[in-house]
Amino acid sequence: MSDTAIDPRYGTKPPKRPLRLSWGDERVRGIVYQILVVGIVGSIAYWLFSNTMHNLEVRRIATGWGFLEREAGLPIAEFLIPYDPTDTYLRALQVGVLNTLKVAVIGIVLATILGTILGVLKLSKNWLVSRVVGAYIEIVRDLPLLLQLLFWYALLQGLPGPRQAIHPATGVFLSNRGLKLPFFEWEGPHNWALLLMLIGAVGTYFYRRAARAKQMADGQPRAIWPAATVMMLVVPLGAWYAMGAPFTPDIPALRGFNFQGGLTVSPEFFALLLGLTLYTAGFIAEIVRAGILSVSQGQWEAAEALGLPRGRVMNLVVLPQALRVIIPPMTSQFLNITKNSSLAVAIGYQDIVSIANTTLNQTGQAIEGIAIIMVVYLTISLSISLFMNWYNSKIALVER
Numbered sequence: 001m002s003d004t005a006i007d008p009r010y011g012t013k014p015p016k017r018p019l020r021l022s023w024g025d026e027r028v029r030g031i032v033y034q035i036l037v038v039g040i041v042g043s044i045a046y047w048l049f050s051n052t053m054h055n056l057e058v059r060r061i062a063t064g065w066g067f068l069e070r071e072a073g074l075p076i077a078e079f080l081i082p083y084d085p086t087d088t089y090l091r092a093l094q095v096g097v098l099n100t101l102k103v104a105v106i107g108i109v110l111a112t113i114l115g116t117i118l119g120v121l122k123l124s125k126n127w128l129v130s131r132v133v134g135a136y137i138e139i140v141r142d143l144p145l146l147l148q149l150l151f152w153y154a155l156l157q158g159l160p161g162p163r164q165a166i167h168p169a170t171g172v173f174l175s176n177r178g179l180k181l182p183f184f185e186w187e188g189p190h191n192w193a194l195l196l197m198l199i200g201a202v203g204t205y206f207y208r209r210a211a212r213a214k215q216m217a218d219g220q221p222r223a224i225w226p227a228a229t230v231m232m233l234v235v236p237l238g239a240w241y242a243m244g245a246p247f248t249p250d251i252p253a254l255r256g257f258n259f260q261g262g263l264t265v266s267p268e269f270f271a272l273l274l275g276l277t278l279y280t281a282g283f284i285a286e287i288v289r290a291g292i293l294s295v296s297q298g299q300w301e302a303a304e305a306l307g308l309p310r311g312r313v314m315n316l317v318v319l320p321q322a323l324r325v326i327i328p329p330m331t332s333q334f335l336n337i338t339k340n341s342s343l344a345v346a347i348g349y350q351d352i353v354s355i356a357n358t359t360l361n362q363t364g365q366a367i368e369g370i371a372i373i374m375v376v377y378l379t380i381s382l383s384i385s386l387f388m389n390w391y392n393s394k395i396a397l398v399e400r
Helices: 026-060 089-122 127-142 146-159 188-218 225-240 267-293 297-305 310-346 352-363 366-395
Strands: 167-169 170-177 178-181 253-255 258-260 262-267
Touching: 089 127, 089 267, 089 352, 089 366, 127 267, 146 267, 146 310, 178 267, 188 225, 188 258, 267 310, 297 310, 310 352, 310 366, 352 366
Parallel strands: none
Antiparallel strands: 167 170, 170 178, 178 262, 253 258
């Protein structure tokens, strides 16, 4: 019996055995081994640090973080915050972090949606749909991601110029300059409208939980969409209108040799996002398919016996149970999207890896540059893991 087991004869934990300073005591051996391991690891770390500092001193390479306050002189094509080449290296690296987060967040959302759809279609009773989806999954999973990114980038570069751009809809143009979409000038009232929409989403979540709890108590279903429409759509649009934000869209138009106005999605960002989404969606599809198959056939039959259509059975009965199997491996795919975004350097998209590499080449601060990249990816990955672990604990079955 272990030291922490409760003895039924006494109803309390048995007294711990005194620690004997003898090699025959496993606790003494465990302490000695741990001290040895910590000592060896610490010695290796000290040797690496001292050796690195000695080599830097011999080569007269300066160390420290003072270079972050120097003028970067680094042109960056895409940025979410104001940036000018006369800004500091710190500002340039902040732009790189935001560019990495942009492609990671959008890629996670799109890959999850596409992968879920493909996973459900893979189980379709339609032979053609199932086989086509299966072929797609096998192809994208078996080809290296870097090769796919280069393929999509070369394909976008091979599109016609702005004057011969593909024009599928009003204000939408696809050319070798990227994708142009209608947009509007972002102003202060738009920030408030977006904030109210996010608050409305949180309110909708809690309202949905309360409605579900009441339904479990009295058996009466309650519609969620009226409250969600008011909180997430009516209130933000009302605030938008009250603050005088413009509703007129900015439609892109050809002016000279390029388009003016609207929203521009660069070929580099488009190729990276397309490659990451299509590649990761293949893995997510298999995860979703496995999660659905983990739900016993009896659950399907019981739900269908109640008269529920197949779509409602999937949404209300199967997927909620499959999530407990889907979430853990899905976390790994979210982490893969974030880390695989570092391949952007191969197609010229300026993320944190690209900007940090340019910075260390210009300043010679190689160790600091690599450390910045490591810290950024470690922070993003740990944040994703913490959130997904929290969500997994919320949907886990609670055993009595």
